[in-house]
Amino acid sequence: MSRFKPSPFVSAIVAIFILAACGGTTSTGGGLGSGDLLVGVIAPFTGADAGLGPAYYAACLAAAPSINSNGGVGGRNVKCEQFDTRGEPADAVPAANKMIASNSNLMAVVGCTSDEAATVAPIIDRAHIPMFCMTGQSEFNKTALKYFHRLVPADVYDAFAMVGSALFGPGHDPYKKAALVFGDDIGSQAFVAPATNAFTHLGGTIAINQPIHLGASSYRTEVAAMLKTNPDVILTEALGSAGTYLKEVKTQNGGKMIPFIGSSATIDPTWFQQVRDAIGINDLLKYYGGVDLGYTFSGPAYSEFLTNLNAAASTFADAPKYKQRGSTLHLYDGIIMAALAMVATNSADPKVYNSKIIDIANGTSGATVVNTYKDGVAALKAGKSIRFVGAGGENNFDQYNNSQSGYILVGYDKDGNEVTVGHLTPDQTSKLIAAGG
């Protein structure tokens, strides 16, 4: 009986093919490798905070063509994929594990809101994937996670800015008595303590601190309890439930709204539409105040972002709505910075290019300022060091990978565009931070 016995050559060829098949496309050292690269968008796409994920997905859809139409990352195209956390840590962990286990070509991860950052950030960090998170939680103020990046200030600063709007904002006398109406989720509750400290230390009174259960079918009793305290203003972040709550305020208050100040997360087309439909556009324009980071919504980086975002409507119809969403701008910048870091280091190994992201964001001495991926790649190929100033403006990372910038006071126009209504002076900002502790 004869048996098939492969020659050593055939065995070697088979072994090479098997190893190649198992190895995926991730490079383990020098060189940018081949095959598509993936940006994982890990965020809530369903559940009470379902409005967050699409804003981040839109960022990726805008960033990908900026990179792909300019040669990709060493010829590799960037793609985007959603990983739904449902806004719940328990659902976020399997989503993160699945994302990492089934995609060996992850170049970066974006999203990770306060709902899930505490659970998914360590997982992503252990996998050595650079991440750009939209969490404001203070536990990341001095994080030891090397692959974690935060392009927005911590929630405490957002809370200080809201208090600043209440005390120093234009068009009204300082509000003395505030109701704190924040969702009972981790992210929203992060505002309560700093807002309370800042407001009370600067002479205000907290009329009521009312955590509300997001997604509840009604808030009638909660609103009745809040109105009994007669607040001058409501400070709020209750994503997904704002329309229900605020409409009840108007109803029980005899058709008249109370001024309400929202966090930077309320600068969002979904939030605008929901609240507009609930209380009417006139009351929204008259009684709403918000805070946001000081964006210019202009310049070459923003122009390219806007063009790509509008083009992304063919994939995701709502994408153009996020043209003034701060998180969309920042995550767009984050993805481009990660791609530029890969080009700069000529490596698809995150252990190699991760640290370069900070250099490209902050710039080093003598760095050439670039605003687009195309210009960045050209400058790098010319042997220059670069500083990327993107659609969201300059970044200034500290040693904990947190980027800081200042706030403006904003409102909406009737079409849902952000309108700047005032600024906090350096003196006011200092007072708020000192009072907030």
Place this chain on the structure above:
Amino acid sequence: MDLYVAAFGFGLVGMSVIAIAAVGFTMQFGITNMINLAYGEVMISSAYVAYYINRAGVTIWVGMIAGALFGAVFSFLLNRFVYSPFQRKGTSHIGMVIVSLAVSLMIANLLLPIVGYYSVSYQDTTGGLLRAGGIVLTTNQIAIIGVAVVIMLLVHGLLRYTRLGKAMRATAANPTLARNCGIPTQRVIDAVWLITGALCGLAGVVAAMNSDSFAIANGAGFLITALAAAVLGGAGQPYGAMIGAVIIGMITELSAAAWAPEYKEVVAFGILVLVMVLRPQGLLSKRGALAAAG
């Protein structure tokens, strides 16, 4: 004290909404022996039907009728083309629950690209504000209470005084015997899906009105509340579901007034668990108009 009185008034609205949903759910189960976990998604689908009609400039009260009709037809078709074929093949109870769960997920995911994930509101559904002895309600909330009372009376009349109602009760008690006695059980079951589907659709619109603002994600919440009231009252017992709705609706609002509002649902469902521990068969397991078949 004023707050408790106000919360009592709000509880009246809440229990009215829950009662319509829970009675439909429990009748569906009691007569067809089907735990339909897609009930919440049919509710939210009907709410969206009313929304699109309302957005076209038609009053929400017409939208409510349209939602009820949609719920009736949708539920009937679900049974005819999805559930019945599985039941004819002898799929187990737990298998049918899984099928309905799958249907629920399919409806939610099919609906999502059509309606979007964001919240929407009906127009002009608030009405004027009425205050009486500390109770503060809008005219439309009072109308919701009125609708619920009328529906409960109609359900009572249907089950007690009509041939169809008696046939339903007979089918629920023993479908084989009912069939042998000449009751056209298949037609009765079709009628049950139409009637309970209409209640489901109506409940969806009323719940959406009650919420001021609603989204596709609310379907699961609607189901849980209806399910809780139905289980609390005794599975398959319409009168039990009414009592369950009163308890859950009232406790939810009163606990929000008495305690931290973020825990109001915890309190309501905690009481549900307590009742289930002390009386696993529910409050009205022996005395209702219907009983679970099989």
